Amino acid sequence: MSVTEIETTKERLITSGLALMSEKSYHGAGLSEILKRADVPKGSFYHYFKSKENFAVEVIARNSMDHLEKMKSILSDKATSPMDRIYGYYSIMRDFYRSNGAQRSCLIAKLALEVSQLSEPLREAVKGAYDQWSQLLAETIREAQEIDEIDQSFDAEALANVLINDWEGATIRMQIEGNIKPLDDFFEVILEHGLKLKACKSD
Amino acid sequence: MSVTEIETTKERLITSGLALMSEKSYHGAGLSEILKRADVPKGSFYHYFKSKENFAVEVIARNSMDHLEKMKSILSDKATSPMDRIYGYYSIMRDFYRSNGAQRSCLIAKLALEVSQLSEPLREAVKGAYDQWSQLLAETIREAQEIDEIDQSFDAEALANVLINDWEGATIRMQIEGNIKPLDDFFEVILEHGLKLKACKSD
DNA sequence: AAAATAGTTGACCAGTCGGTCTAATATAGT
C-alpha cells in the first residue's frame, strides 16, 4: 500500500501538470496552481522532481507514451486494412476534439514551440515523442504500400513525418479557429483525396 | 522630425518585441528585457500600449502584415505560372530558414498555441493572420486550377488552408529537430509529389 | 508667452515566480 501511495502523489502531480500545461502553456502553468489542483504541498513536489523543467520532461514522456499506446492499439490491428487503420486513427482523434472541444490540444505540440529553444532536455523529450509516433506510422504506411493501398512512389518515412506534422498544424489552426474544420480539411485534402490519387504525373 | 521620433520609439518597441517573442515565447519574453533591448524606459511603453497583451496584438498584426506583403509580392507575379509562384514562395521561405537557422520560427505559429486560450484579442489577431494568408494562397491555387496545373477536384480554399497548416506543422517539427528536413519532406511529399498527381482514384 | 498636450523617465508597487530549508511524521529494516 505504501508503494501505491507513493505512486499516487507523484501520479496526481503528473496528471495535474498534464492538464494545466495543456490548458495554459509551460510558462502559463505556475507551480502553485499545479500543486493546488493536485492538492500536494510544495515540499512533496521537490521530493519527486528536482525542478519544474525536470517535471515537465516527465509529463511530456508520460503524455507521449500514452498516446503511442493508443496509436499502437489502433494501427497494429491486423484485422483491418492498413489504410483503414490510418483513417480510423485520425477519425478517433477528430472525434475526440469534436466532443471534448477544439480548445484543448496536444500538449507536445503546445510545448514544442514554446520550449524547444529554452531547454535542451525539454526539446529532446518532445523530439522523442514525435520520432516514435512517426516511426509507428511509417510502418503502417509501408504495409499499405505493400498491398498498393498507398502509392509506392511515396517515401514511407517522409510521408509519415508529413502526416504527423500536417496533423499538428491542423490542430493549431483548430485551436485558433475554435472549431474542427481544419481537421476536416486535413481529412478531405490529405487523407481522402491526396493519398488516394495514383501516380500518373502531369508532366 | 518630431513625428518620426515618435514613430521611432514605438517602432523600436515593436521590433524588439517581435524579435524577443519569436525567440522566447509570449510569457518567456519579459517586459524588462523587451525594454532593455529597445532602450526605452517603462513609462514610454505604457504611453504607447495599454498593456502587454495590447502590445502583443500590435506585434502580431505587424508581423502578419509584413509577411502578407512578402507573399503578395511573390504570389501576384503574373509573369510566372501560378504553381511556380507557389513553389517559389515556399522555396524562399525554406531558404530563409536554411540560412537563418532552424531555431527561430514563425511568431504567429509560436503564439497561436500559447495564447489562443489566454486572450481573446490575441486569438483574433492570430486568426486574422492565418485567414489572410490562406485567402491569398487560395486565389493563386484557383489560378493554377484554371490552367490545370493543380487538379480541379481539389477545393481551393480547403487546399490553401491545408497548405498553410502543413507548413506551420513542418516549421514546428523543424524547430524541435533542429534542421530543415521537415521542410524538405513537405516539399517532396506535398508540393513535388501530392499536388502533381492526377485524379484517377484507386477505388 | 501661456497653456495645453505629448512624450520621457525611473522609482516604486503588490503579486507571483521557481526554489530552498527545516521540522514533523510516517514507514521499514534490524
Place this chain on the structure above:
DNA sequence: ACTATATTAGACCGACTGGTCAACTATTTT
C-alpha cells in the same frame, strides 16, 4: 525499541513579473 529513510508540510527566500505614478521635458496650439 531504535534507527534510518521516505514522505509530508508549508513558511520563507530573492528575483522578477506586469503595471502605476508623479515629476519632468519637449512640442504644439492658442
